[in-house]
Amino acid sequence: MRLVLATxxxxxxxCPLIALGQSLCSAGHKVTFVSSQDMQTLVESxxxxxxxxxxxFKKIMNDPTLKTNKGRLSLxxxxxxxxxxxxxxxxxxxxxxxxxxxxMMGRSVAESQNIPFVQVAYxxxxxxxxxxxxxxxxxxxxxPWVNKLSWKxxxxxxxxxxxxxxxxxRKKLGLSNIKNHFEHKFxxxxxxxxxxxxxxxxxxxxxxxxxxxxWHLDQAPSPLGQDIIDFVHxxxxxxxxxxxxxxxxxxxxxxxxxxEIIQSESIRVVMAEGWAELGKEVHHRNLKQIxxxxxxxxxxxxxxxxxxxxxxxxxxxxxxxxPQIIVPATMDQPWWGETLFRCGLAPEPRAIRxxxxxxxxxxxxxxxxxxxxGKAAAMGRVLRANRQGPDHIRPYLEKIVESHxxxxx
Numbered sequence: 366m367r368l369v370l371a372t373x374x375x376x377x378x379x380c381p382l383i384a385l386g387q388s389l390c391s392a393g394h395k396v397t398f399v400s401s402q403d404m405q406t407l408v409e410s411x412x413x414x415x416x417x418x419x420x421x422f423k424k425i426m427n428d429p430t431l432k433t434n435k436g437r438l439s440l441x442x443x444x445x446x447x448x449x450x451x452x453x454x455x456x457x458x459x460x461x462x463x464x465x466x467x468x469m470m471g472r473s474v475a476e477s478q479n480i481p482f483v484q485v486a487y488x489x490x491x492x493x494x495x496x497x498x499x500x501x502x503x504x505x506x507x508x509p510w511v512n513k514l515s516w517k518x519x520x521x522x523x524x525x526x527x528x529x530x531x532x533x534x535r536k537k538l539g540l541s542n543i544k545n546h547f548e549h550k551f552x553x554x555x556x557x558x559x560x561x562x563x564x565x566x567x568x569x570x571x572x573x574x575x576x577x578x579x580w581h582l583d584q585a586p587s588p589l590g591q592d593i594i595d596f597v598h599x600x601x602x603x604x605x606x607x608x609x610x611x612x613x614x615x616x617x618x619x620x621x622x623x624x625e626i627i628q629s630e631s632i633r634v635v636m637a638e639g640w641a642e643l644g645k646e647v648h649h650r651n652l653k654q655i656x657x658x659x660x661x662x663x664x665x666x667x668x669x670x671x672x673x674x675x676x677x678x679x680x681x682x683x684x685x686x687x688p689q690i691i692v693p694a695t696m697d698q699p700w701w702g703e704t705l706f707r708c709g710l711a712p713e714p715r716a717i718r719x720x721x722x723x724x725x726x727x728x729x730x731x732x733x734x735x736x737x738x739g740k741a742a743a744m745g746r747v748l749r750a751n752r753q754g755p756d757h758i759r760p761y762l763e764k765i766v767e768s769h770x771x772x773x774x
Contacts, residue, residue, distance in 0.1 A: 366766055369455050371399035372465035372485075373422060373444060375610040376657075377677035379404050381487060381558055381580040381755075382465050386413045388755040389762075397455055411582070416455055418447045423610070434526070441527060444469050445534040453538065456480060460766045470534050472550060477538040481769045483554045483762065487676035488697040489564055491551060492574060493520070496567040500696050503716065505703035523547040554765060556758065559676070562747050563683060564704050578748075579680040580755045584659040593635070593663070596653040600633055602668035603653070604729055607637030608692075609675050611717070615694050616643060618720050625722035627651050632729060635667060661685070669732040671725075673717060674698030683710065684752070686745020688732040690725075692717040709740040 368389055370382050379400055386396045390413070398408045402417040409415050425440060444467060452474045456462055459478070464471030465485040475482035490497050495509035499519035507515070524545040531549075532542045543549045553573040557566060560578045588594075597603060606623060608616055620643060626632055633651045636643050643654075660678065664670060664685035671690040672678045679701050682689045691702035691714040702714025712731040715724055731737060 366394045366460045366763065367397075367458060368394055368461045368463060368762075369397050369399060369452070369459045370463045370465075371418075371448075371452060371468050371471060373401055373418065373420070373448075373468055374466035375422065375675070376404075376407065377487070377609060377675045378466035379407065380582040380677060382463070382485065383408060383411050383413060384580040384582040385463070385485075385755040385758070387411060387582075388759060392759055397459075399451060399455060416451060418451055420444070420447045438526065438530060441469065441530050445530065448474070449534055449537060453477060460770075461762060463762070469531060469546075470538075472552075473531070473535050473538055473540060473543075477540055481554065481765050483556060483765065484551060485556045485558060486551075487558050487579070488700065489557065489559060489566060490697050490700050492555070492557070492566060492570045492572050494567040494570050496569070497700055503693070503695075503699045505699055520545060520547050556761075560680060560683070560748055560751075562744060562751070563679070563708060575758070575761060577755075577758050578751065578753050579676070579684075581661065581681065581684065581752070584661065589658060589662050590655075593653065593655060593658065596633075596635065597666045601631070602666070603633035603635045604669050604671060605635045605637070605663065605667040606643070606671040607678070608639050608643060608673045608717070609637075609678065611639065611673050611694060615717055618718050619692055619725070622720050622722040622725045626726050626729075629722075630726065632726075635663070668738075669729060671729075674701040674714070676701065679705065680748075683741070683744055684748045686742040688737040688741040690714075690728045690732050692720050694718075708744070709737065710744060711737070 370386050372378050372382050386398050389396050396413055397416055398413045399416045399418060401420045401422040403421050403423055405415050405417055420443060448470045456474055456478045459480055461481055462471055462475040463483045463485060472482045490500050493516040495513040498507055498512045498515040501519060502515050528546045531546045551572055555572055555574040557574055557576040558579050561576060566574060566576050627634060627649050635653045635655060637655055660681040664682050664687055667687060669688045669690060670682040674691045674693040689705055689711040691705060691711055693699040693702045693714055694717045705711035706713050712728045
């Protein structure tokens with residue numbers, strides 16, 4: 366098969382699809398990987414052919430205009446224009462287009478080329494259910510009827526605001542208008558890469574979906590830096606703190622809290638810079654600042670993982686058997702915080718802007734306690750024993766292509 370894998374987003378959005386691409390290549394399929402130009406080095410370092418979309422996603426996500434409706438619609442138009450510049454030509458001779466995350470025009474491009482489309486998601490709250498609210502609601506403890514209502518409102522808002530922009534893109538492809546972008550994007554062939562031991566798709570979900578375990582990317586066999594290893598082993602187990610793609614505007618409160626507990630406590634911290642460049646101005650013997658490292662190698666060495674609730678970090682920490690502390694900001698992060706709390710793998714989450722040193726101190730103490738540490742270790746054993754990876758989904762993708770060829774002969 367000739368496959369195009371396309372996604373726009375952060376490392377957490379890109380890495381699972383790289384793992385899928387490697388699996389498909391190992392089975393003899395031809396894969397082209399499409400993403401924002403800042404992901405080229407990462408993708409090509411894992412042996413995949415890369416084609417760039419002419420945007421810098423990190424720069425976009427740090428744009429202050431994203432806080433306004435006008436700014437968000439401008440981003441949507443930018444994404445659509447950039448996708449349409451490259452995807453149609455790349456899909457001319459493809460058998461299947463697989464899209465992830467913020468890819469806006471994937472299903473429409475596939476329709477224009479008469480090939481099937483598969484949507485990959487790394488979380489449950491893209492499938493409407495009364496069990497949780499829509500992505501834009503932070504409160505995860507609402508009555509089921511309110512959750513259900515939130516989805517109806519969100520889908521209506523998407524129809525009003527985003528669908529006209531998407532339809533302008535569809536017009537360029539020679540396609541007719543759709544009624545609602547959300548309904549169209551997730552209408553069928555949705556793969557949910559969430560370990561069932563953490564969360565299972567609710568029974569009331571009506572979409573056509575397949576749930577697999579999370580697709581972990583095995584990084585190149587490069588060891589952790591000796592300076593990191595020396596710090597880890599120079600005292601008590603450190604706490605890892607990393608906020609991934611969170612912009613600086615979201616991290617000021619937690620940076621202050623971290624600085625305070627490092628100064629006054631014996632807590633040792635390994636802090637990842639991330640997009641917010643955390644800890645750049647903090648210097649203390651109990652703090653080790655790091656850049657991008659392989660979490661699969663680092664997390665088993667730490668006592669707990671403090672992060673924003675991205676699906677990739679959630680699954681890697683869970684696989685490593687360490688407790689987590691979630692400080693969510695937006696999208697599915699509050700859902701992950703609540704999910705891990707209910708699983709007994711994390712203390713009750715706290716919104717990232719509301720984090721203070723007294724709360725963080727207590728959360729770390731709870732995470733390191735016998736109850737959470739024991740449950741996290743047990744979960745890690747379960748996930749490692751049941752790990753299948755993307756190889757397991759290959760027959761499903763091959764069947765989709767085969768069925769499409771039979772139907773459209």
